[in-house]
Amino acid sequence: MLKVHSRCDLSCDHCYVYQHADQTWRGRPARMPPATVQAAARRIAEHAREHGLPIVHVVLHGGEPLLLGAAGLREVLAELRTAITPWTRLDLRMQTNGVLLDEELCRLFVEYDVRVGVSFDGDRAANDRHRVFAHGGSSHDQVRRALALLRRPEHRASYAGILCTIDVRNDPDRVYEALLAESPPRVDLLLPHATWDHPPEHPGPARTPYADWLGRIHRRWVDDGRPMSIRMFEALRPGGGGTEAFGLAPADVLVIEADGSWEQVDSLKTAYHGAADTGFDVFDQSVDEVARHPGVAVRQDGVDGLCATCRACPVVDRCGGGLYAHRWRTGSGFDNPSVYCADLLSLIDTVDAYPPPSPLASGERSATSPVDELLDDLATGHGSASTLALLAATQLSITRALLAAGRDRSGATAAWDLLVHLDQTAPEAVRAVLAHPFVRPGLVHRLDSSAPPGLGVAVDPLPALAIAAALLAGVPATLQVPVRADAITLPSLGRLVLPGLGESAEVSVRPGEFQVRGGSVEQTVLLDPLALPSTGWLPTRDVSVPGGRLLLEDGDPYRDCYGQPVESRLEVPAARALGRTLAEAWRVVHRDVPAHAAALDGGLRAVVPLAPDPARPLRSATARHAFGAVAVTPHPDPETMAVLLVHEWQHAKLGAVLDLYDLVEPAHGSRIRVPWRPDPRPPEGVLQGVYAHLAVTQVWQSRAATDQPDASAHAAHFLGWTRDGVDALLASRSLTAAGERFVGQLRHALEETRVGSR
Amino acid sequence: MDHAPARSSRPYLDDLTRSLHTPLERIAVEHADLIEAVRRRVVTNDSVPSGIVAVAAFNSSI
Numbered sequence: 001m002l003k004v005h006s007r008c009d010l011s012c013d014h015c016y017v018y019q020h021a022d023q024t025w026r027g028r029p030a031r032m033p034p035a036t037v038q039a040a041a042r043r044i045a046e047h048a049r050e051h052g053l054p055i056v057h058v059v060l061h062g063g064e065p066l067l068l069g070a071a072g073l074r075e076v077l078a079e080l081r082t083a084i085t086p087w088t089r090l091d092l093r094m095q096t097n098g099v100l101l102d103e104e105l106c107r108l109f110v111e112y113d114v115r116v117g118v119s120f121d122g123d124r125a126a127n128d129r130h131r132v133f134a135h136g137g138s139s140h141d142q143v144r145r146a147l148a149l150l151r152r153p154e155h156r157a158s159y160a161g162i163l164c165t166i167d168v169r170n171d172p173d174r175v176y177e178a179l180l181a182e183s184p185p186r187v188d189l190l191l192p193h194a195t196w197d198h199p200p201e202h203p204g205p206a207r208t209p210y211a212d213w214l215g216r217i218h219r220r221w222v223d224d225g226r227p228m229s230i231r232m233f234e235a236l237r238p239g240g241g242g243t244e245a246f247g248l249a250p251a252d253v254l255v256i257e258a259d260g261s262w263e264q265v266d267s268l269k270t271a272y273h274g275a276a277d278t279g280f281d282v283f284d285q286s287v288d289e290v291a292r293h294p295g296v297a298v299r300q301d302g303v304d305g306l307c308a309t310c311r312a313c314p315v316v317d318r319c320g321g322g323l324y325a326h327r328w329r330t331g332s333g334f335d336n337p338s339v340y341c342a343d344l345l346s347l348i349d350t351v352d353a354y355p356p357p358s359p360l361a362s363g364e365r366s367a368t369s370p371v372d373e374l375l376d377d378l379a380t381g382h383g384s385a386s387t388l389a390l391l392a393a394t395q396l397s398i399t400r401a402l403l404a405a406g407r408d409r410s411g412a413t414a415a416w417d418l419l420v421h422l423d424q425t426a427p428e429a430v431r432a433v434l435a436h437p438f439v440r441p442g443l444v445h446r447l448d449s450s451a452p453p454g455l456g457v458a459v460d461p462l463p464a465l466a467i468a469a470a471l472l473a474g475v476p477a478t479l480q481v482p483v484r485a486d487a488i489t490l491p492s493l494g495r496l497v498l499p500g501l502g503e504s505a506e507v508s509v510r511p512g513e514f515q516v517r518g519g520s521v522e523q524t525v526l527l528d529p530l531a532l533p534s535t536g537w538l539p540t541r542d543v544s545v546p547g548g549r550l551l552l553e554d555g556d557p558y559r560d561c562y563g564q565p566v567e568s569r570l571e572v573p574a575a576r577a578l579g580r581t582l583a584e585a586w587r588v589v590h591r592d593v594p595a596h597a598a599a600l601d602g603g604l605r606a607v608v609p610l611a612p613d614p615a616r617p618l619r620s621a622t623a624r625h626a627f628g629a630v631a632v633t634p635h636p637d638p639e640t641m642a643v644l645l646v647h648e649w650q651h652a653k654l655g656a657v658l659d660l661y662d663l664v665e666p667a668h669g670s671r672i673r674v675p676w677r678p679d680p681r682p683p684e685g686v687l688q689g690v691y692a693h694l695a696v697t698q699v700w701q702s703r704a705a706t707d708q709p710d711a712s713a714h715a716a717h718f719l720g721w722t723r724d725g726v727d728a729l730l731a732s733r734s735l736t737a738a739g740e741r742f743v744g745q746l747r748h749a750l751e752e753t754r755v756g757s758r
Numbered sequence: 759m760d761h762a763p764a765r766s767s768r769p770y771l772d773d774l775t776r777s778l779h780t781p782l783e784r785i786a787v788e789h790a791d792l793i794e795a796v797r798r799r800v801v802t803n804d805s806v807p808s809g810i811v812a813v814a815a816f817n818s819s820i
Contacts, residue, residue: 054802115787157787185787229791237770374771390775397774401796404785408793423782430782440800447801625800659799660771 001059001266002040004032004076006258008064010097011134014165016193016325017063022269022276028258031068036260037076039282041083047287048088054447056084059093060114061266063258066100070108077112089409093117093160097131098146099139106155115160118146120182122164122175129167147182161186161229168201168209172216179228186229189214191245193270196329196339211346215354218347222355236318236351245323251299254290256282262290271328299324307335319344375657375738379745381694382595383653388602391656392435395627398659399434402443406462409447415462418470418477426473433469436492437606437629438558444625445558459484463507468493470509471527478508483518484557494539495555498523538569543579545586547601552579553608553629562621562631565611570634578634582607585641592702596646596695603627604649609634620644622651624658646699650692663687663739672732675724683734687743690725693718694746722750769795 006028013019032040048056058080060073068076077092084090094109098118109116120143121127128138150159161184164175179187191210194200206212218233235246244253244265255263260281268275278293290296298305306321321327322338329336338344377387407416423430433439442461463481468490470477481488483505487497498521505518515524525534533539540556542549553559554569570578590597608631610619618640621631630648635641657663664683671680674689681689700715726747729735735743773792780788 054797159787185790234791390771393778394769394771394774397778397792398769398796398800400777400782400785401769401789401793402800404782404789405793405797405801408786420781420783444801447797660768660774662768 001061001253001255002032002037002076003028003062003255003257003266004037004060004065004073005063005067006030006032007067008062008097009067009099009133010064010131010139012097012130012132014130014167014192016267016270020193020270021198021272023273024257024269024277025063030063030258031072032076032256032258032260034075034079036256036258036282037079038083039260040256041079043282043287044080045083045087048084050288053088055089055091057091057093058084059095061095061255064097064100065094066096066098066105070104073105074108074112077108077114081112091115095119095163096146097139097143099142101146101149103149106149106152106158109158110155114158116150116158117160117163117188118143118150119163119165120144120147120179121167122170123178126167126170126175126178129170130165144182147184151183159185161188163188163190165190165192166210166213167192168213169203172213173220176217176220180224184228186231189217189230189232191323191326191340191343193267193323193325194339195271195326196336198270199339208343208346210340210343211350214343214347215350218350219354233351236348238318238352246318246320250302251296251324254287254296262293264293264295265324267323267325270325271334272330275325275328307337309337309341313337315345315348318348372738372741375661375742376745378653378657379742379749380595381691381698381746381749382593382599385598385602388599388653391653392603392628394660395440395656396431396435399440399443402440402447403434403462403465405447406443406460410460410462413460413462415460415466415479418466418479419462422466422469422473422475426469426475429469429473429475432472433465433491435605435628436556437626438553438556438561439465439491440627441558441561441623441625442491464488464490467507467509467514471514474511476509476511478506480504481507487557488516489556491556492540492551493527494537496523496525496536497538498536541575541579543583545583546590546597547586547604550582550586550604551606552582553606559608559626559629559631561623561626562608562610564619564621564631565613566631567609567611567634570609574634577636578607578609581634581636581638581641582645584638585645588638588642589646589699592642592699593646593695596649596698599653600645600649603652604645605629607632618644620648622648622655624655627652627656643696643699646695647692650695651688654688654691658684661738662736663742665734665736665739670732670734672728672734674728675721683729683732686725686729686732687735687739690722690729690743690746693722693725694750697722697750719750726750768799 006025007030017025044056044058060076080092081090092112092114094114094116096116096118121131124138124140127140127143131139133139149155162179162182164179164187166189192200200210202209221230221233231243235243251265253265255266255276257263260283262278262280262282262285263276264278266276278290278295280290303311303316306316310316310321322340322344324334326338326340327334327336374387374390377383419430446461459482463479467477467479467481471490471493481504483501483503486499486501487495488505489495496516500520502519505516508515512528513524513526523534523536525537538555541552543552552575554567560566586600589600606629608629610621610631610633612633617633618635619633630645630652632641632644664687670683672683672686673680674686676689697715697718700711700718703711704715726743729743769792773789777785777789777792786793
């Protein structure tokens with residue numbers, strides 16, 4: 001947080017900077033001098049470079065940062081972008097009272113990709129209770145005008161949201177409606193700063209007036225379908241993760257004051273004079289040195305850094321002890337619960353209780369949460385069609401989020417603009433491309449490059465994605481597409497290999513074909529599946545299965561994500577043979593375990609051939625980033641292939657679940673002995689093992705019922721493995737509550753399997 | 759305003775399903791927390807403890 005201007009044009013009586021215990025602002029320069037801005041930017045860049053940080057968030061703060069004016073702010077923003085963006089992604093933010101915001105400033109913030117939060121307390125009466133000029137006049141009209149400017153389509157990308165400091169004397173309904181009327185992407189509701197030395201106001205007899213007031217807003221918000229993000233309520237949900245004010249995550253905010261001093265979070269100013277001081281400054285000390293300051297270090301300890309009362313509290317993972325500053329009491333320092341402890345407890349109850357669980361309709365299983373329903377359904381061993389559809393939807397959503405993150409990194413490009421256009425005009429085409437299993441590995445590779453931006457990164461996957469979507473949509477388009485190893489890969493469609501293409505080629509989509517120009521090459525590729533493939537074009541082959549079309553993916557470079565060699569493009573006879581085996585294996589799965597077949601139908605879209613290895617002829621694999629695909633050695637026996645498909649699809653489903661939920665305690669480093677390997681395994685490996693073995697047990701149970709030779713022996717073998725693995729897992733105490741529930745339900749499914757149900 | 763992304767270690771089911779209905783160009787603004795959670799969970803794998811199974815080749819890792 002950069003305090004670029006230490007004075008303010010409002011005189012809010014609830015401001016912790018000027019009106020509370022700390023008065024250090026009086027000795028600081030009004031503006032942060034250019035040399036201090038440079039030193040601050042260098043320190044941030046240095047830290048990002050040394051630690052390889054993927055992102056740094058910088059908030060311009062005050063006082064009131066707009067007092068710098070457009071020219072002054074431009075200098076600061078340019079300095080930050082120049083110094084920091086070569087080393088990491090810079091997320092620039094600003095917090096302002098909005099009074100001075102005008103069109104020129106809005107354009108500046110859009111130009112520098114700055115997202116602006118505006119302080120605004122609600123309706124006129126609420127806002128003007130505290131947010132007034134020194135002469136006592138209202139700021140309400142000026143702030144609403146600022147919010148209207150940010151709402152304009154051309155500025156909207158710079159509208160971060162609203163900070164609303166609550167006052168329980170205000171009408172919560174009117175405050176909620178006033179906030180909603182401003183269409184903010186996010187609202188941050190702030191409890192007024194208070195300590196045990198200076199407790200919050202309790203204007204009436206209520207024991208928890210703040211929880212009551214916020215509870216009213218929570219009810220309105222839920223009833224309205226959560227029309228905007230309200231950070232406080234989202235953070236207090238189970239597993240909400242937290243913010244600066246809630247949760248147990250390590251503190252990760254440092255403040256640079258206008259004179260270059262490093263300070264701890266500035267809400268500490270409410271505790272006592274000098275509370276945020278470190279004695280360090282950006283000229284002489286690095287971020288690492290400040291991070292070792294005791295006041296910062298103590299806030300890295302999670303629950304261990306809290307007082308005994310908090311450590312023993314069952315909801316400590318939700319509130320995290322509340323805002324650090326709110327724990328202050330002279331004598332015991334910060335070793336106390338929050339002065340808002342009773343309100344936070346009550347508010348957590350409110351968040352948990354509303355909306356109430358829906359009443360059971362006749363025939364419904366239970367009134368469990370959506371999370372529990374999903375896990376319970378998958379714990380049957382297979383999962384219903386609706387659960388598979390939900391998992392596939394979450395995977396697609398994750399890929400879209402990665403795409404947006406990639407845009408954040410690269411900025412707007414012609415490829416991005418084309419994807420955005422197609423997303424509006426031909427969403428099914430975009431969806432079909434993004435659902436290809438190897439899009440996500442490509443995006444992750446791009447985002448996770450160890451090389452910082454500007455120093456050599458993975459090939460940008462967006463142009464090829466946009467061209468593939470345009471081809472599917474039949475929309476004419478032209479883009480420059482990166483070439484990798486003389487090839488352009490269009491996800492889900494195929495691969496064009498033409499030596500001499502150079503590093504980048506112009507690709508033009510036309511009806512039924514596309515044209516490529518690059519290096520010394522010019523080539524038109526016809527997409528008619530009945531025509532002979534054009535020179536260099538290797539279309540992705542597919543085979544008809546009960547679930548639709550199954551791709552034989554032997555061309556996409558990102559299919560190489562299984563930790564073992566993948567086969568290069570199959571010759572035509574080999575591809576046909578594998579296709580026949582897979583189609584027959586799919587029918588075998590339908591014959592043996594229809595419930596598992598329905599789960600395959602719901603999500604398996606591609607099979608990757610693994611390279612042959614005579615020493616290990618029967619192998620298969622699943623990759624966490626490639627939902628919708630499995631890799632197999634091209635074994636010719638459909639009965640064997642059916643078992644591989646069922647086994648691997650279990651891993652794919654569980655992998656998708658693990659993107660959403662922790663089933664194993666994250667910090668658990670234990671190893672568990674399992675019957676299927678000689679060496680002790682980590683809990684997640686055992687979980688994956690028992691889930692796959694349960695399904696394989698069900699396959700062999702089914703075959704045993706039709707008297708297939710050796711099926712009973714195989715069934716008993718896998719049943720024993722699964723049962724022992726489940727029992728070891730449950731005894732290990734390595735599972736989260738959701739994991740305990742999931743594995744407990746698996747145990748039930750196992751008992752049903754044992755008595756012979758199909 | 760606390761401008762830092764929410765520190766959730768995982769994306770929420772509700773947010774994931776809602777974001778599917780958000781135009782691609784609006785996702786970064788409307789679902790900033792989701793993007794950060796995905797970045798942490800999927801790209802940098804912040805939640806993954808040491809000793810966890812590899813994401814690939816489960817058959818050799820279970």
